[in-house]
Amino acid sequence: MSVAEGNGDLGVKEISGGDTSKATFPSVIRKDEKCKWVIDTDGDPELTEVLGDSLHLLWQYGFPQTPNWYPRLSHGFHYYLAGMQATTAAKLLEVLPGEKLLDPFVGGGCVAIEGMRAGRRTYGADLSPLAVFITKYHTWRPTPDQISAYVAITQEIQDTVPHEKAPGGQAADWRHPIWATLTTAIAERAVDVDEELRGALWFTLSATLERARKFGKKRSKVVPIALFGRTARHYMNDIQALIDTVPEGVHQPQIVRCDARELQLAEEDLVDAVLTSPPYPAVYDYLSTARQIRSRSPPNIAEVSSGMHFDSTVVPEGRVWPEGWHEGEIGARKAMRRDPTSFQESWQCDTEAWMLAMKNNMKVGARAVINIGDGDDSFICALQSIKTASNVVGLKYIASATIRSREDIASKKRVEHAILLEK
Template sequence: MKTTSGKAALERVLLGDRERAEAMVQALSASEPVERYTHGFHTGPAGLHPDAARDLIALFPGDSVLDPFVGGGTILVEGRAAGRKTFGRDLSSIAIRIARARTSSADEALLTRMRSASRKITEAAQKSTLQPPEAIQRVLEQWYAPYVLSELEAIRQGVLASEPDIRPLLETVFSSILVKVSWRKSDTSAQREKHHRPPGTASILFHKKARELGRRIADLRAVVPEGTPEAEIRRFDARQVSLKEQVDLVLTSPPYPSTYDYLPMQHLRRVWLEEREEQDALEVGARRLWRDGERAALKRWRSDTETWMKAAASNLRPGGHLVIVIGDGFTPAGPIDSSEPTELGARAAGLTSVARASVERPDHARGTVRWEHAFAYQKP
């Protein structure tokens, strides 16, 4: 059925199980800033709203959750808080680092060692005269003031030399400050904007973020029910995911078509962390594909949608649910509908439809409206 919500005179569509469709509309409407647990620790575009993740998990009970496009791990954080066994996959090594840190079950002793290592690294970085290795310096000097570059190199070396169990957390802390202290406008804009930050800013920010991560991990740990296994997160193509066990729920927010270039967006972080082997060509829905030709890009995205949905379905136990949150895309030629390819993908994957909610949202940047959808399917 189609209704018009009185408030903003925007349209919404609800189909199937009425109660679940209503709850899915609520999930799509979540917009309040959230500070709980590790949410928001590291910037990243297009994260699902934590309340939406929490409510959708609650709507589809079971023991386990898989997110094959895990990004920063929002869904897994909420899965852990709900006591689920959690699995995440993503192509981006940076996303994997963030998701692992944000779902970490590190105990207080480890977090204390992390903070103490961070303090030492910060002290050394404030006196740093180091420069990054020549191969990466040439790229990085376009993005940082020389003294910032020098501090960051000292932090990087300190992080790389840290103990193996705290290093992944410190790498994520390091990653979290790299755009902020650079001349890059933001994660999503590669525009250069020179600004001055006093010497020592990068070092102090690093320590501040290390303490913040420690606090947030402890906050999450306090609510995760005892006996909840660690999240299992790996770098892998969503189109080929094959877990050792079947799950009750696949909940995910895949890339919207032609909206972001997720992997190239992490350019600065990849250079600093010397990540060479990214698999950019495997990215689903990447905006850059549309620049090379609308028809071919659309065809490939539709086929990728079907492939990853089939893979997701193969990891579901019979009776399990696949729940997808996705918005329409935009190209210079107009909007790209995400709903039809998703419905076709579900059919090809042998899934049956349980409920659907679609809501119109104002898109202020384009002065228009954009549809956001939530689909719930079940494996027979």
């Protein structure tokens, strides 16, 4: 077991791992008296250096931002609760060889984007309708005709909807007449376009509403249609950058809404590598967040939707949501609050179940990296949980790195791990 220290003093070296983007990676310097964290490693030094560097990048840059030296592409375009740092994912691909890459907890699509950039054929799944919807449109590579149609439609909408401010308390509320007018303008134009383009329009509206919420006390200055126009231009710029970056011939990611414990790829789709960041124990409520974001968009656009679960679902008037929006979440904070005594047992059973499914979707010799953090106050050590589950399901533990705040730092961050396994 070795220990290294981390700080923000970064040199620069070229990215490795088959990437064609010409981006650069920081060379991590960990020995400095001003460091705020330490990285513990276990395993082959060549492997643990990569694992440790990936965690350093995670803590140095956070989420969803990307460093100014790294291509942003569509990372973090639409708000998503937590997620992997783009440079962390790219760094971890260095220890994951092969063509086919799976993320069974796809979240906002970071691994899918970075897999595409590296020329991989990517597969993703998530229980959350929001995660699948966001990943679909974070990784969308529209045809030239679709791009032209999107630009024309969004410009026509900007020319049609009045440029009026919404009152401060309603600056991010679709019920306000200005937002309702914008919604109607989108719906009218969505009738005559393909489902992918329909989804892109509603995705843009959802991203616009989430951005409006971030104005806080300055919401009274929000002009909904102007914000929609900026969001649409930003989106197409990001998507065009993605198209330009992904190597020619790379398949579009295959993303499905599925419980990771039940995910089963076809025999010909078994993967060479898995890179994923599963839920942390009792830290987040992903489905609750998905319901909140869906309820902030127009409640019934099913007839002009993309056909995906997110925008085709009619928001209920009460608290009873349809299937797929409230059950089956692994490690939810609310579950721990409801029944703390049984949470740990349920957590371990669920961990073993999704790791068994993951193993069954891997080729013999395939490797997996799991990026995960501990529960609050480390009441569950995620590293030990993963190692125990790997023994149960028959995966070989190879190496790990753990990042933690220095003991004398008053405001400590959550302990996080990068764990390398092999089938």
